[in-house]
Amino acid sequence: MNLTTTQHSQSTSDLRVSEFRPLPAPAGLMAELPLSEDLAATVSSGRDAIRAVLDGVDDRLLVIVGPCSIHDPEAGLDYARRLAEAAREHSQDLLVVLRAYFEKPRTTVGWKGLINDPHLDGSHDIAGGLFAARRFLIAAGELGLPVATEFLEPISPQYVADLVSWGAIGARTTESQVHRQLVSGLSMPVGFKNGTDGSLQIALDACAAASAPQSFLGIDGEGRASMVGTSGNPDTHLILRGGSSGPNYDAGHVAAASASLAAKGLNPRLIVDASHANSGKDHHRQAKVALELAAQIESGTDSAHRIAGVMLESFLVGGAQAHDSTNPGPLTYGQSITDACMDWDTSAGILEVLASAARRRRPARESSN
Numbered sequence: 001m002n003l004t005t006t007q008h009s010q011s012t013s014d015l016r017v018s019e020f021r022p023l024p025a026p027a028g029l030m031a032e033l034p035l036s037e038d039l040a041a042t043v044s045s046g047r048d049a050i051r052a053v054l055d056g057v058d059d060r061l062l063v064i065v066g067p068c069s070i071h072d073p074e075a076g077l078d079y080a081r082r083l084a085e086a087a088r089e090h091s092q093d094l095l096v097v098l099r100a101y102f103e104k105p106r107t108t109v110g111w112k113g114l115i116n117d118p119h120l121d122g123s124h125d126i127a128g129g130l131f132a133a134r135r136f137l138i139a140a141g142e143l144g145l146p147v148a149t150e151f152l153e154p155i156s157p158q159y160v161a162d163l164v165s166w167g168a169i170g171a172r173t174t175e176s177q178v179h180r181q182l183v184s185g186l187s188m189p190v191g192f193k194n195g196t197d198g199s200l201q202i203a204l205d206a207c208a209a210a211s212a213p214q215s216f217l218g219i220d221g222e223g224r225a226s227m228v229g230t231s232g233n234p235d236t237h238l239i240l241r242g243g244s245s246g247p248n249y250d251a252g253h254v255a256a257a258s259a260s261l262a263a264k265g266l267n268p269r270l271i272v273d274a275s276h277a278n279s280g281k282d283h284h285r286q287a288k289v290a291l292e293l294a295a296q297i298e299s300g301t302d303s304a305h306r307i308a309g310v311m312l313e314s315f316l317v318g319g320a321q322a323h324d325s326t327n328p329g330p331l332t333y334g335q336s337i338t339d340a341c342m343d344w345d346t347s348a349g350i351l352e353v354l355a356s357a358a359r360r361r362r363p364a365r366e367s368s369n
């Protein structure tokens with residue numbers, strides 16, 4: 001019998017639990033893979049720069065770009081090295097943040113990301129997944145890139161959040177009290193997606209809830225179940241990702257969403273996701289949406305100045321490939337196993353266009369003032 005597994009047979013609880021596999025405490029993993037002084041400076045300066053863009057103090061365009069999910073850390077770092085070069089090249093106009101998503105919310109079932117199943121085979125070596133995610137975040141940070149991730153499990157942030165400069169709560173969890181509470185205690189700016197049906201209201205409510213102090217159940221650094229008290233996150237914002245009612249990236253939707261935020265006393269500047277329901281998850285369409293967003297930004301109108309950032313799903317190879325954890329087969333290097341991504345060359349071209357749009361937005365604002 002596996003000594004780390006507790007089996008319950010004579011009980012009224014845990015009747016459908018097949019296993020408990022204890023995990024190392026966050027402090028143990030952090031001691032093994034520590035945050036160096038240099039990395040802490042990269043993470044903190046990334047957070048400050050993102051805040052400045054969200055608040056309109058820095059007039060660059062935030063671009064959160066990278067694979068839909070990291071399933072192969074080597075390919076992910078290969079991508080990150082290319083992105084780090086592009087980020088330097090466009091640093092006057094763009095604040096480029098690496099999308100490094102390790103937790104995937106599924107519509108029904110499917111591979112739930114590197115933390116949940118790092119070997120992609122249904123073995124659910126979550127301890128190994130947390131190690132792999134942390135090691136990836138350290139390597140990406142060492143390239144000088146600020147990193148973005150989605151927070152899905154309420155416990156996992158304790159293992160990795162010190163290495164993250166921007167966080168997202170996905171469309172399927174924005175309405176969840178558990179996720180709003182979690183955000184209230186996170187140390188970085190966090191965006192809430194609109195709902196999968198296109199509803200903005202749940203994201204506006206989420207921003208308000210997460211900016212308030214909260215008390216809830218969680219774990220501390222030693223892994224002890226704890227009452228967690230938070231002070232509230234002042235850096236929440238909205239992400240428009242489209243919905244079943246249609247896309248919401250055009251100037252009309254951006255202006256209306258921004259006005260709703262302002263009416264609630266929330267940050268009127270927002271992020272637009274070119275992927276998901278804004279592109280129908282079609283990577284060719286995503287490239288077109290990104291170009292339409294660049295045209296909107298470049299126009300220098302009021303709605304253009306409400307767009308603080310853009311999200312893109314991009315990897316080395318375009319599209320996506322099927323993966324079945326119950327029957328894993330060989331995979332194409334550098335291609336997504338979740339949503340379809342734009343290939344590297346297309347993505348590099350889009351970064352050029354977005355940089356030019358951000359540059360042209362500046363004089364438009366100066367002359368309209």
Ligand SMILES: O=C[C@H](O)[C@H](O)COP(=O)(O)O
Nearest residue numbers: 068104105106107108110339
């Ligand atoms: O980006 C990720 C996906 O859109 C999300 O996790 C849902 O994926 P699914 O509908 O394939 O489960």
Ligand SMILES: C=C(OP(=O)(O)O)C(=O)O
Nearest residue numbers: 105170171172193241276
């Ligand atoms: C799951 C994602 O997006 P959404 O929550 O918008 O579906 C994602 O960005 O990976």
